[in-house]
Amino acid sequence: MQSRVALVTGGTGGIGTSIIKRLAGMGHRVATNYRDDAKGKAWQEKMKAEGIDVAMAKGDVTSAEQAEAMVREIESQLGPIEILVNNAGITRDTTFHKMAVDQWNDVICTNLNSVYNVTRPVIEGMRGRKWGRIIQISSINGLKGQYGQANYAAAKAGMHGFTISLARENARLGITVNTVSPGYVATDMVMAVPEEVRAKIAADIPTGRLGEPDEIAYAVGFLVDDQAAWITGSNLDINGGHHMGW
Numbered sequence: 001m002q003s004r005v006a007l008v009t010g011g012t013g014g015i016g017t018s019i020i021k022r023l024a025g026m027g028h029r030v031a032t033n034y035r036d037d038a039k040g041k042a043w044q045e046k047m048k049a050e051g052i053d054v055a056m057a058k059g060d061v062t063s064a065e066q067a068e069a070m071v072r073e074i075e076s077q078l079g080p081i082e083i084l085v086n087n088a089g090i091t092r093d094t095t096f097h098k099m100a101v102d103q104w105n106d107v108i109c110t111n112l113n114s115v116y117n118v119t120r121p122v123i124e125g126m127r128g129r130k131w132g133r134i135i136q137i138s139s140i141n142g143l144k145g146q147y148g149q150a151n152y153a154a155a156k157a158g159m160h161g162f163t164i165s166l167a168r169e170n171a172r173l174g175i176t177v178n179t180v181s182p183g184y185v186a187t188d189m190v191m192a193v194p195e196e197v198r199a200k201i202a203a204d205i206p207t208g209r210l211g212e213p214d215e216i217a218y219a220v221g222f223l224v225d226d227q228a229a230w231i232t233g234s235n236l237d238i239n240g241g242h243h244m245g246w
Contacts, residue, residue, distance in 0.1 A: 001226050003027045004133075005078045007071070009061050009118055010088030011054070012043045014187030015137065018213035019085055022221045024052045028083065031055035031074040061088045061114035071121040080129065081122045083224050086115045086159070087137040091189075096150040104151045111155035115162055123170070132175035133224040136163050137216070138235070140183040144243045156181075160235050167233035176232040180219050183239025185211040206241030 006023045010016045011032025020030045034040025034056055047054045055077045059070025075081060089111045092103040115136060126132030141149055142156025160179045167177040184190055184201050190210065191198070202209055219236050222228060237243065 001026060003029060004082040004224075005075075005080060006030045006083035006085065006224070007074055007081045007118070007122070008032050008085040008087055009114065012040065013087075014189070015182065015185060015213045015216050016085075016087045017043075017047075018217035019087065019137075019220050020047070020054060021050075021052060022214070022217035023083070023224070024054070026221055026224075028224075029055070029078045031057065031078060031081075033057055033059045033061065033070050033088075035060055061118055062109040064117045064120070067114070067117035068121045071118065080125050082126065082129070082131060083133045083135075084119060084122055085135045085137065085220060086118060088114050089137070089139075089155075091149070091152050093148045093152070095148050099151065107151040108155050111152065112158045112162075115159055119166070123166075123175075126175050127170065127173050130174040132170070132173075133228075134163075134166065134175065134177045135220055135223055136160065136177075136179045137220075138179045138181040140181055140237070140239045140243050143181055143235075143237070143245065163235070164233045171232055174229070176223070176229060178223050178231060178233070179235040180216060180223070181235055181237050181239070182216045183211055183237075183242045185213055185216060187213060204242065205239070209240065211238060211240060 006028045008016050008019050011020045024030050040056055044056055055074055057070040057073035059066040061067050092107050136159040138159045139156040141153045145153050163177050163179045216238055219238055
């Protein structure tokens with residue numbers, strides 16, 4: 001497979017880091033964004049210690065201006081972005097009747113508006129070159145809903161609506177657009193949940209365990225491959241059978 005330039009937003013988190021490692025292992029030149037200087041530098045040095053060179057650019061993906069500047073900075077370092085993984089996301093959980101407007105807006109801006117903000121500066125270049133891979137990292141809860149997550153579920157469901165529309169617009173130009181919807185994965189965020197709660201979650205998963213970040217990264221690697229050119233507008237559920245559809 002030809003070496004490509006790949007941008008993974010939110011790449012310093014658990015799933016994002018695994019995606020970056022997977023893409024780098026496939027020979028791609030990878031990049032991500034950061035907001036905190038100290039944390040970003042520490043993460044980059046950790047990656048270098050593992051033999052992975054990651055280009056980084058400062059940028060808040062909730063801002064269209066910062067997202068575009070981030071994209072241009074990465075392209076100045078590596079070249080045109082050919083693979084985009086929209087992975088940035090947060091939670092601000094509470095039941096809807098108690099949800100403050102900031103809790104709604106923060107999640108919608110970070111999880112959904114960011115998809116527009118980052119994809120818009122790269123899509124025209126992909127169209128011009130007639131090749132591209134765009135992947136949204138959604139969630140099982142965008143499919144089945146979750147108590148206390150009306151904001152998160154709305155944003156994650158919206159990501160796939162974006163996917164299927166963008167896929168239709170660009171299918172004849174060699175650009176595929178897909179969604180990956182992970183179930184409960186053993187990231188730092190999930191592992192911070194009390195053990196008895198995690199045990200109840202795992203007991204409800206047919207495979208009997210949480211997922212691993214590398215298992216999500218494997219799916220991303222599959223979808224960005226040259227041979228995945230006929231897969232577009234799809235949603236790949238990876239949840240151990242926790243939620244099944246067809």
